[in-house]
Amino acid sequence: MEKLDGKSLDLTKENINALKQLFPEVITEGKVDFDKLKLVLGEEIETNNERYEFTWHGKAQSLKLAQTPSTGTLRPDKESSKNWDTTENLYIEGDNLEVLKLLQKSYFGKVKLIYIDPPYNTGNDFIYPDDFRDNIQNYKEITKQNMKANTESNGRYHTDWLNMMYPRLKLARNLLSEDGVIFISIDDSEQEKLKMICNEIIGEDNFLAQVIWERAYAPVNLKKNFSVSHDYILVYAKKARTHEFFNGKNI
Template sequence: MDKLDPKTDGSSMDIVKDNIEQLKAIFPDVCCEDKVDFTALKQLLGDNVETREERYIFNWHGKSNARRIAQTQSTGTLRPCKEESKNWDSTQNLFIEGDNLEALKLLQKPYHKKVKMIYIDPPYNTGKEFIYPDNYKDNLNTYLEYTGQKDAEGRKFSSNSDSTGRYHTNWLNMMYPRLKLARNLLKDDGVIFISIDDNEQAN
């Protein structure tokens, strides 16, 4: 793999801008001064636009914010550590130590669509305490209010409340931006392998 160029502008790839550029290439008429005219876009797409508010979709509380997190630029820096490296001038390997979300953002520019295979081993969301945070649970009261099972005064609307969905919410919010950014790094024929158990396999 190519080495990271230390002479960068200090920011990660602007994913929103890149999305707009791709949209411009396909539908130049819907973009003006880096703004998207969604009315014009809907007209060009014709009957292929989904307008119903209720439809079958994989959704959860916080998904919109998770999408925004993936698109937010990072101003972090990857610092080379030559004294701890081997064969610095000839190695084809790269080891990054740090927050994986920030690292994925910083890899967007140099490795966009260049990676053949990704393997990840995320937290399994088992509810047990590990060194790596592995207990992503939404507050029960927040969950019940959001799902319409309880009002602001704490009165339950349903006696048959769902008590398991809240365990998945924050885990999904943690995973979504990382998978989204990892997908951007893959080649067209690239693959991603994920180790997971039954706790979140369905998600």
């Protein structure tokens, strides 16, 4: 098993290096020359002030949060582990945003399958902080269960959920291999918005399916007008055009 040294990958530097491989002429002394980049991309640059986009309060900060290197450290707990020297499995406990950052260095572009079961944001399942920047402190507070539930009376009910999900999905995508797939469970409360941020982060062309799965129980009169008996799983590929997961042979 490869040992994790606790140092987070510099994602901004990685992005600049990737851009340099594609367009070396737009990098000057390690900086991106956006004027040159616009010339290289030509008519593909959107110049209109009015454009199709999905935005909310705090989105820019969420993107910055995903790019900010982690200050956390992974510490092995050999005493609580079983077969530490021989197992091929790894269990990590901590704030998932910090852990995703720390995994970037060892598993960037190497993970074939990711499954996420995030809070559905039904009012009480999502405990959120007022400040998403100090993630280690947030995790300590969450584990003590002394933070606020994201009830519908909150003026930024969807915004807080989106700000929590956006950086985590962005980091999760970085971990996917070229033939990787991500599955994300959700219900009606945030299904629409989850698909919109996935289309932005992973790519609308990489959407594979929205799977409907029936709950283990079929609730009766769960809501005033309709009794909902199913949830969803959104499925995206890292590169759908070259993917063969759903080719009729693997399902």
